[in-house]
Amino acid sequence: MLAPDQSSFHATKTIGMAKHSYRCKISSSLTDAILFVGGVMVALLLFCALWSSIMPVPNPTPTFSSAVTRPKPSVSEVFASDDCAQVVVSMRVNRSHDPSSPTFYDDPNLSYYVDKDKPIKNWDKKRREWLKHHPYFSPGIQERILLVSGSQPSPCQNPIGDHLLLRFFKNKVDYCRIHGYDIFYNNVLLHPEMKTFWAKIPVLRAAMIAHPEAEWIWWMDSDAAFTDMDFKLPLERYREHNMVVHGWEKLIYEKKSWVSLNAGVFLIRNCQWSMDFMDVWASMGPQTPDYDKWGKTQKSVLKDKVYAESDDQSGLVYLLLEQKEKWADKIYVESQYYFEGYWLEIVERLENISDRYVGIETSAGELRRRHAEKVNGYYAQLREPYLKEAGFGWGSWRRPFVTHFTGCQPCNGNHNRIYSGESCWKGMEKALNFADNQVLRTFGFVHGDMLDSSSVSPLPFDYPSSA
């Protein structure tokens, strides 16, 4: 029998031990739980670290020269930007899945065509909703581009017109294949009265609706060609903008020139701002009762405008001038590189540019290495340091990004009279072969003569070292 003091102590101790035991059981369970969750967290952390080393994430501090390279995000950036599980779900681009949850497609009031009585509203929210139901299109969306081009439905009047259009189209398809962009070529009039250069606006609108997964629509005239197959658009540069055109701000705001920018090549974001802008832009077109009035209005503001009729390019300059506060802050006027280059100042320099690039490769062995077309981007990165002194745009010896044969009119043949048709067609042939050489390189061939479209020669191993 325990002594009374031991008994009470024991009792206290027992109660204490019971309490302690109870608390221990709780704290032990807590510890177990912590350990278990800790294991889960470490696994997640490991996965996300693996993930962050493979998923493409936009460069947070972009510069123009990083147009080609993208640094890897840190683990914390991935955690902050996206839930890992959400990212995993988003990964599969599933063409065979369309959930029944209603989207803007189920709205009877949605109009694919430009209709001033049926403007699109809340397009940003509608796109976001669609993307929420199709999460596999989210990864990489900021860089997803649909390139759109087109020409008239009927055969060209110029006997070699369609042949040239075919070559220009192939050129665009080559660029898109190399960079993984979708391309849509339109050859119908979506609005019977919106012809020639006005025809593009209904096409852009329809394309935005048909391709909600595309962040940017890139319009390129049928007579514009890619002449640098490596160059990628520096999209980070335009992250605060919804439209990009090639031009010069001085010429817009001081000279008020109708050629202060070019409306034949532009980027336009798939968003509500663009829908609103296109409605206003289109309101100056031939399908409206104010068409004639707009021609006069544009001419009164843009003194050097040549044609009497309202045109889309003058319309764009007009909107920048007369509705500046409404639109200008979202329209990037790009003048630092040939986002769209005037052919007349380019084609005579192409042989020289070609020689400079061959010169680089003669001394840089790593650039001579044969490779699959799919990894062109790697060799583009390797080449960049050698182009440091090349410059961009006018006067540079860098390959011009886009060469645009404005004024040549390959389809109807009614070229601007300040140059001959011959100079147009020869110029086109040279530019197209200059570009084609960059493509054929990975197929093992080259046009020896930029003015000879038919003949190519096989490239020897280690070209141009052994040339």
Place this chain on the structure above:
Amino acid sequence: MLAPDQSSFHATKTIGMAKHSYRCKISSSLTDAILFVGGVMVALLLFCALWSSIMPVPNPTPTFSSAVTRPKPSVSEVFASDDCAQVVVSMRVNRSHDPSSPTFYDDPNLSYYVDKDKPIKNWDKKRREWLKHHPYFSPGIQERILLVSGSQPSPCQNPIGDHLLLRFFKNKVDYCRIHGYDIFYNNVLLHPEMKTFWAKIPVLRAAMIAHPEAEWIWWMDSDAAFTDMDFKLPLERYREHNMVVHGWEKLIYEKKSWVSLNAGVFLIRNCQWSMDFMDVWASMGPQTPDYDKWGKTQKSVLKDKVYAESDDQSGLVYLLLEQKEKWADKIYVESQYYFEGYWLEIVERLENISDRYVGIETSAGELRRRHAEKVNGYYAQLREPYLKEAGFGWGSWRRPFVTHFTGCQPCNGNHNRIYSGESCWKGMEKALNFADNQVLRTFGFVHGDMLDSSSVSPLPFDYPSSA
């Protein structure tokens, strides 16, 4: 002071408790470790379960009707087929990565062009090696196709020839965009003497080398069009073969006809067998000293051969007959659907086929739903049950997969005299608009008249219910 028996008990108890405490500490640490690892395992299991529901895995028991659908793999299939981490690494299709490890590209003896003195050897092993260094191209490789087409370098003699070629090219680009295939259009002569139909062989070889990530190269003549934008090649059907042509075995082996198959549309696997086959096939071409002899030889075996010169199609039939044991078991002669359909038996039925499809959609509400072009595949699957009685190929009312205008010669205009040029061009216009309607549908428009290429009308909501 404790009583002696209590003291020894206490001591025993103390020692026991100490031992117990020590064993508890070990077993507690063990439990901790188990809990921690358990957390890691559960996280991994969750991830792989999530993974298995998104990564595409080929259908293990393919049938012809599953050309369009793919069941999801089970978690165990994913575990069995690939290590999860390996799959994660493979996921990113990285255009900006080319490891320095040597591949076939670094072999000075590699020839991109057909050269009987430099045949390619061990191509399967060389491709596998390249893929090992570029693992991100492995997922989905069995279904990766590069579509190749092309036309002559110079403008067509037929005034509307290039316009038609442009439309045929757009048609192919549309199909590839919808199905996510790459496309390459060739318009140069890779071998100066291998012209017309012989020109394709050097292109195929160069394409195989430039695109080792492509399992199949799909050659399509410039005058062949996709007329069913939904249909996918039943690749599982061809898993034991290296080449697929449209034709009839009876006509090959019994009738020995030069038109027992068509060499204008075929699939050819990117493998050593194909390289060997193309070398043999090309050896009958105009660049060889035996060209004239081959013309006579082919004519002597194929009694109905029309032209005196050796041609690629007769050459293919000849090889199946005279070198059957060497090649035939790997060449699938497809006759069950319009892998390549003769236009003359197709174009008159296109309006009827179009009406049948409209009829289906009038009663099937789910098929009328507007949707993004990217999810066309889902609606193709929904439509399949309604086409159960449609049949395939000749006599069916299913949309013909490919319509080939053999004998029409749109570029030079020298069509087969058994039909008029007018019937050729009208037939082409109809087929191209028939196909274009399937594309324009997702852009919200339709050609009301298949013979009117210029005009389209906006489709009303819930078309064709309210039509």
